[in-house]
Amino acid sequence: MSASRGLVDPSFLWRKLHSLSGIVPIGAFLAEHFWSNAYLLVGHARYDTVGQDLQTIPFRLAIEALVIWLPLLYHSLYGFYIWYRGQSNVVQYPWVGNWMYTLQRWTGLIAFFFILWHVYTTRVITAGRSNFSTVQHDMASNLYVAFYIIGVLAASTHLGVGIWNFLCKWGIAATVRSQRAAGFLGVAVGLIFSLAGLAIVAGARYDWHPFGSYVQ
Ligand code: HEM
Numbered sequence: 281m282s283a284s285r286g287l288v289d290p291s292f293l294w295r296k297l298h299s300l301s302g303i304v305p306i307g308a309f310l311a312e313h314f315w316s317n318a319y320l321l322v323g324h325a326r327y328d329t330v331g332q333d334l335q336t337i338p339f340r341l342a343i344e345a346l347v348i349w350l351p352l353l354y355h356s357l358y359g360f361y362i363w364y365r366g367q368s369n370v371v372q373y374p375w376v377g378n379w380m381y382t383l384q385r386w387t388g389l390i391a392f393f394f395i396l397w398h399v400y401t402t403r404v405i406t407a408g409r410s411n412f413s414t415v416q417h418d419m420a421s422n423l424y425v426a427f428y429i430i431g432v433l434a435a436s437t438h439l440g441v442g443i444w445n446f447l448c449k450w451g452i453a454a455t456v457r458s459q460r461a462a463g464f465l466g467v468a469v470g471l472i473f474s475l476a477g478l479a480i481v482a483g484a485r486y487d488w489h490p491f492g493s494y495v496q
Contacts, residue, residue, distance in 0.1 A: 298358045299449055301351045302442045309348055310439060314476050320483045322491045324412040331411055340408075352395070359388050380441055387438035394431030412484075419484040432477030440470020 316334060320327045337343065363385050401418060402410045418424045444466030447453040453462035482488055 294358060295362070298355055298362065299446055301355045302439075303446055305347045305351050306355055307439050307442070310435060310473070314473060314480065317480050318476060320412065320415070320480055321489055323489050323495055326495060328411045335408060356388070356392050359385075359392075363388075380445070384438065384441045384445065387434040387441070390430060390434035391438055394427065394434060397427065398431065415484050416487070419481070425481060425485055428481045429478065432481060433474055436473035436477055437470050439473060440466040440468075442466075443469050 316330050317327075319330045401424075402414070406414050419428070444453075444459075444462045447462035447465070448459050453459045479490075483490075
């Protein structure tokens with residue numbers, strides 16, 4: 281199809297879908313995932329109740345496939361393709377330079393391998409029944425903790441840079457000023473996710489429950 285005949289180039293649509301999928305559903309799922317795991321900071325029992333609620337949702341596999349696995353698979357594979365093709369939408373914003381482009385790609389790569397390992401260890405090995413004690417058992421290993429720290433920081437940074445990229449690309453942040461504001465929003469999201477993720481890792485590793493007093 282040719283754009284000159286008034287039709288949309290299909291790769292434009294695939295690219296738009298890739299971009300959107302990073303925010304919804306994948307970015308939204310990452311927020312939900314951090315949120316539900318943050319219950320670990322309240323206590324074992326609360327964490328296990330939230331986990332059980334999620335593990336017993338009707339049509340679990342179908343919903344997970346539609347909302348998480350397929351979009352994530354598409355976003356990852358098309359992300360590698362974009363990287364391979366060397367396409368960039370970022371360099372046109374000179375005030376950040378090229379390193380955001382590089383950061384976006386490398387954090388995506390790290391997140392990809394982290395997610396594969398994370399799904400294998402928390403979902404496949406536990407047959408979908410992970411709970412506080414399985415998480416705590418994993419977190420007794422220094423190697424696991426190190427990989428979690430790297431994975432959490434990579435996914436959080438990727439989302440933060442991605443939000444900025446998305447807002448600029450979709451024309452939501454069109455002026456230099458709004459692009460700068462979008463950059464600040466991206467940094468804030470990246471930092472908040474990083475801190476929340478590290479707190480959850482620390483909670484599991486050290487049996488740390490700073491919100492334990494919430495439970496009556
Ligand atoms: C933690 C899961 C992930 C989240 C929340 C996420 C989120 C995002 C977001 C919000 C964007 C910005 C969309 C845009 O460019 O307009 C993005 C872009 C990108 N993502 Fe991901 N992503 C994730 C995993 C991955 C993985 C595993 C890869 C594999 C390499 C990847 C590769 C990319 C690439 C290459 C871009 C830049 C696309 C471009 O410049 O047009 N992402 N991601």
